[in-house]
Amino acid sequence: MKEKILINARIIDPSQKMDEKGSVIIDANGKIKIIGKDVKKSDASSSAEVFDLKNNILIPGIVDMKAFVGEPGYEYKENFRTLGQAALSGGVTSIVTMPNTKPIIDNVSMVDFIIRRGRDKASVNLYPCATLTRELEGKQMTEFGLLSAKGIIGFTDVIRTVQNTQTMARIMDYASDIGVLIMQHVEDYELSKNGCINDGEVSTRLGLEGISYIAEKIIIQRDLSLLNEFPCRYHINQISSKESLDVIKRNKENGTNFTVGVSINNLSLNENDIGDFKTFLKLSPPLRSEDDRLALVQGIKSGLIDVIVSDHTPEDEEGKRLPFAQAATGAIGIETLLPLALEMYHNESLPLKKIIETLTINPAKILKINKGSLIKGSDADICVFDLDTPWVVKGDVLKSKSKNTAVEERKLQGKILMTFLNGDLVFKST
Amino acid sequence: MAVQKNTSAIKSQPKHLLGIQNLSIQEAKKILEEAKSFINLNRSASKKLDILRGKTQINLFFEPSTRTQSSFDLAGKRLGADVMTMNVSNSALKKGETLIDTAMTLNAMHPDIIVIRHQDSGAPNLLSQKVNCTVINAGDGRREHPTQALLDALTIINRKGKIEGLKIAICGDILHSRVARSNIYLMNMLGAEVNVIAPKTLMPRSIERLGVKSFTDMKKGLDGSDIVMMLRLQNERMQGSFLPSKREYYEFYGLTPEKLKFANKDALIMHPGPMNRGVEIDTKLADDINVSLVKEQVELGVAVRMACLKLYCK
Numbered sequence: 001m002k003e004k005i006l007i008n009a010r011i012i013d014p015s016q017k018m019d020e021k022g023s024v025i026i027d028a029n030g031k032i033k034i035i036g037k038d039v040k041k042s043d044a045s046s047s048a049e050v051f052d053l054k055n056n057i058l059i060p061g062i063v064d065m066k067a068f069v070g071e072p073g074y075e076y077k078e079n080f081r082t083l084g085q086a087a088l089s090g091g092v093t094s095i096v097t098m099p100n101t102k103p104i105i106d107n108v109s110m111v112d113f114i115i116r117r118g119r120d121k122a123s124v125n126l127y128p129c130a131t132l133t134r135e136l137e138g139k140q141m142t143e144f145g146l147l148s149a150k151g152i153i154g155f156t157d158v159i160r161t162v163q164n165t166q167t168m169a170r171i172m173d174y175a176s177d178i179g180v181l182i183m184q185h186v187e188d189y190e191l192s193k194n195g196c197i198n199d200g201e202v203s204t205r206l207g208l209e210g211i212s213y214i215a216e217k218i219i220i221q222r223d224l225s226l227l228n229e230f231p232c233r234y235h236i237n238q239i240s241s242k243e244s245l246d247v248i249k250r251n252k253e254n255g256t257n258f259t260v261g262v263s264i265n266n267l268s269l270n271e272n273d274i275g276d277f278k279t280f281l282k283l284s285p286p287l288r289s290e291d292d293r294l295a296l297v298q299g300i301k302s303g304l305i306d307v308i309v310s311d312h313t314p315e316d317e318e319g320k321r322l323p324f325a326q327a328a329t330g331a332i333g334i335e336t337l338l339p340l341a342l343e344m345y346h347n348e349s350l351p352l353k354k355i356i357e358t359l360t361i362n363p364a365k366i367l368k369i370n371k372g373s374l375i376k377g378s379d380a381d382i383c384v385f386d387l388d389t390p391w392v393v394k395g396d397v398l399k400s401k402s403k404n405t406a407v408e409e410r411k412l413q414g415k416i417l418m419t420f421l422n423g424d425l426v427f428k429s430t
Numbered sequence: 431m432a433v434q435k436n437t438s439a440i441k442s443q444p445k446h447l448l449g450i451q452n453l454s455i456q457e458a459k460k461i462l463e464e465a466k467s468f469i470n471l472n473r474s475a476s477k478k479l480d481i482l483r484g485k486t487q488i489n490l491f492f493e494p495s496t497r498t499q500s501s502f503d504l505a506g507k508r509l510g511a512d513v514m515t516m517n518v519s520n521s522a523l524k525k526g527e528t529l530i531d532t533a534m535t536l537n538a539m540h541p542d543i544i545v546i547r548h549q550d551s552g553a554p555n556l557l558s559q560k561v562n563c564t565v566i567n568a569g570d571g572r573r574e575h576p577t578q579a580l581l582d583a584l585t586i587i588n589r590k591g592k593i594e595g596l597k598i599a600i601c602g603d604i605l606h607s608r609v610a611r612s613n614i615y616l617m618n619m620l621g622a623e624v625n626v627i628a629p630k631t632l633m634p635r636s637i638e639r640l641g642v643k644s645f646t647d648m649k650k651g652l653d654g655s656d657i658v659m660m661l662r663l664q665n666e667r668m669q670g671s672f673l674p675s676k677r678e679y680y681e682f683y684g685l686t687p688e689k690l691k692f693a694n695k696d697a698l699i700m701h702p703g704p705m706n707r708g709v710e711i712d713t714k715l716a717d718d719i720n721v722s723l724v725k726e727q728v729e730l731g732v733a734v735r736m737a738c739l740k741l742y743c744k
Contacts, residue, residue: 193669201636205451207551207573207608210635277552321530323550325571 001028001423003048009058009384011035014357015364015373024058026380030423035374051425053384056417059356061093061381063363063372065183065261066237067312067334068158070401071117073102078314082401083334084122088427089399090335091383091416092310094125094364094371100158106131106142111150123426125381127153127367132171132182138162141171144180153367156183156237159284159329161219163189169226176232181367183235184223186244187285191215196325198240198288202271208324211286213241220244224251227258234258235366238311240266240285242295248304259366260304262296263311264333265406268340269293273406279320279327280404283311297349300358307363308355310337314402331406335398338385340407342414345387352387382420389415446558446565447742449574450615458580458619464737465584465730472508472732481740482511485542489515490532491568492548497703497728498568498578502545505735511543511743529553530560537561543743546570551608564742572606572667578702579612581734583620585727586657589698594621599652599693600642601627601683602661602710605634606668609702610661614640627651629683631672648683652692659700660685660711676709686712690721698723 004026012019013035022037025044034043041050064087070078078086087095097114099105105114105128118126130152134140144155155175161184162168175182192215197203199210220236224247227234238261239245248260265283270290274281281287299305313330320327333340341359344350364372371381393410395403419427450458471477487506491499499515506513518532529548536544543564546554551571558565569575586593598617604610604626617624624642626633637644645651652658663679673679690697699715699722707713716722 190670199635201639204634204636204640205573205611207571207611277555321556323529323548323553323556323571325550325552 001030003028003033003045004051004423005041005044005048006051006053006058006382006384007041008055009053010055011058011374012353012356013060013374014353015060015361016375019353021055024374024380024382026420026423030380032374032376032378032380034376051418056384056386058382058384060360060372060374061383061419061421062091062338062359063094063367063369064092064310064312064334064337065096065307065363065367066098066263066309067095068098068314068330069101070314071101071114076401077316078401080118080121082399083312084124086332086335086399087124088419088421089416091338091385091419092124092334093381093383093419093421094127094369095334096127096129096153096367098156098158099129099131100136104131104136105129106134108143108146108150111147111152115151123421125371125421127369129154129156129183131155132157132184133162133167136160138164139167141167141174144175145178148178148180153369154181154183154235157185159185161185161187161189165222165226168223169230172226172230172232172234176230179233181233181235183237184219185237186216186219186223186239188215188218191218194325196282196286197274198271198286200271200289202274206274206277206324213243213288213292216241216285217243217247220247224256224258227256231257236260238263238266238285238309239296239305240288241292245295245299245304248299252304259306261307261309262300262305264308264337264340265311265331267293267296267300267308268343269406277324279322279324280331280408281406282324282327282329283331283406284329297344301350301354306358306366308337308341308358310334312400314400315404316402320404331404332398332400332402333406335400336393336405336407336412338383338416339412339414342387343412346413380420380423382418383416384418385414385416387414389413391415445742445744446554447576447738448554448558448565448567450576450579450612450619451574453576455619458583458616461580461734461737461741462584462587464741465580465734468733468736469588469730472729477508478510479508480510482506482509482743485511485743486540487511487513487543487545487739488536488541489513489545489568490518490536490547491516492518492529492546492553493569495547495568497731498547501728501731502568502735505732505739506543508732509736509739511739529557533557533560537563543739564744566738566742569608572608572611574612575608576612577731577735577738578609579616580738581727581731582613582659582700582702583616584730584734585700585723588726588730589723590656593617596622596656597625597654598622598657598659599625599627599655600659600661601648601651601685603632603663604628604637604661605632606664607661611640613659614642618642625651625655627683629673629679648689649692652689655693655697657698657700658685658690658693661702662704662706663709680709684708684710684712685715687715690715697721700724700727702727
């Protein structure tokens, strides 16, 4: 590989508190050779390929902590190739993939398969999760030690929650000893039974069963109580309500160590957007009130929420063309993750640095991976974007195999121009 | 009574009747006005008109129903339409497939009207996007039952002369009731004051935002009301424990002559049926022709549905 120099960039890399005009040199091995305002063109070799970024923004490649691939078993929804393309065109270079495939990734033999398959088909860094419990049943913990040794990054039952308190206690106790990452979906099933949207005026009007915020809060409270007994690496996949934030605040203030994620959907939409039964907006956790949404944005600002995820959940049309209660849950989002997040910058809710942080170094730290940073010597995974270009989301032109975007026709500002992976230009906007 | 043959369908109307929420006050009044003209017709010896001659009406019932289904059936026939009723029995798993698949199949047969009842809220909305004929909602999940509310309104107008200014108490299983929701929207729209009464576990979240006062104490909720609408306990929709027992429910929320005394002296009782006698209403009270409008509701239901079919079928 030839050396590359990216000049005239506004470099924002929260991992090294950098926000400055400068250049980046990528060495022949695809690593960051040197970065910042002091880099001169003469620092690169004379044969280096030059990219003039024209004052656009350069950040570390985005790390998305929650996306569903579809392989194996649901290739008609998404496969490694399409997910990879979608991710790169969204500036995402590292993806944590969910294990609720068919078969489920809950044993060592499956791990080899997906790692090999992912490496062959997707030109993006993949970090597979295995399930927390066998068959997603919430009963028997999976082989945390063996699976980690095979390359599993974390353990999650994705959209299912371990209901049994005893089981959860043992999972945390065991995990605390071997240092694996537990990623919990927080939902009490009895309280959320049959529910499909937020419990409130909208659910009353639409005649749909609601899911109260209590269903989320009670599991967070339970798990954080357990966590004090069994301090393991514990991450809450996604929260959706203001009430959950209150619990999180109290516990973080008391020194309990854990991390929290939120889906870009819960930051960008609220229950009113569901309108006349738009099933693409049937999500888990559900969209809640505007007050909740605003609280979540504040939660990012104050650092109570650590990461923003795409919660990329491809579903084909058949699964969505059903009465709301029966329709599949989830929306795609990996391509629109950054542009949607930039909305919070444009409407002055969040500083740009904070947004980038939650998409890069924060998830990388939680995952303990060497990503999300462009510090000298790190892999040259880079996203270059234009902060201001307006565009309109059209599901049909998104690269994901499924088109169930929750933000169809949304007017966004900010577009990904280039994505580099290990120093290679892997995406360029046309 | 002379009935104009040439009344065109409501022009400004989207061609589906999916719920009271989508209805304007003018549209609601137009339906009620039209329905009045059918009341006497239905009481006369010759009941058949040819307004919908040549039109095909399909009643698509995914949920069992006796009165609504037969009411729509008669209404269509009396207007001269060819009426076909399909009772779609279904396994829980295949419900959704059945709806869309059936819709596409039926659509290919060129019906003019589909009357649908479905256990899922929003099913008629979905159907309306898939077919190119008029869709009339005959009850979806717990969301809406617009023709029931319209027939209730007609019944009240028929007895009380108006709705504006009346105080209407809706009592019972509000949570699971589409009848309650449609009535709240319609009675509010027509100028009534609406109280809803239910035990807390059967009261939907944020119900006040729909423009009602909510009560858990039946006596307070009934105070000064002109109309008392009782709802059925929908045990089939209840999963888990909502109430201690039917006996306790009857004690606090069953309509008895004693509790009725808290309402206005000339208060009238309504019930969308079917009734659970001795659970939500005292059996004698239910049959008392001086206070109970139950039979009249059923009678006027046909007139209201005729009006809807006529106005919505282009």
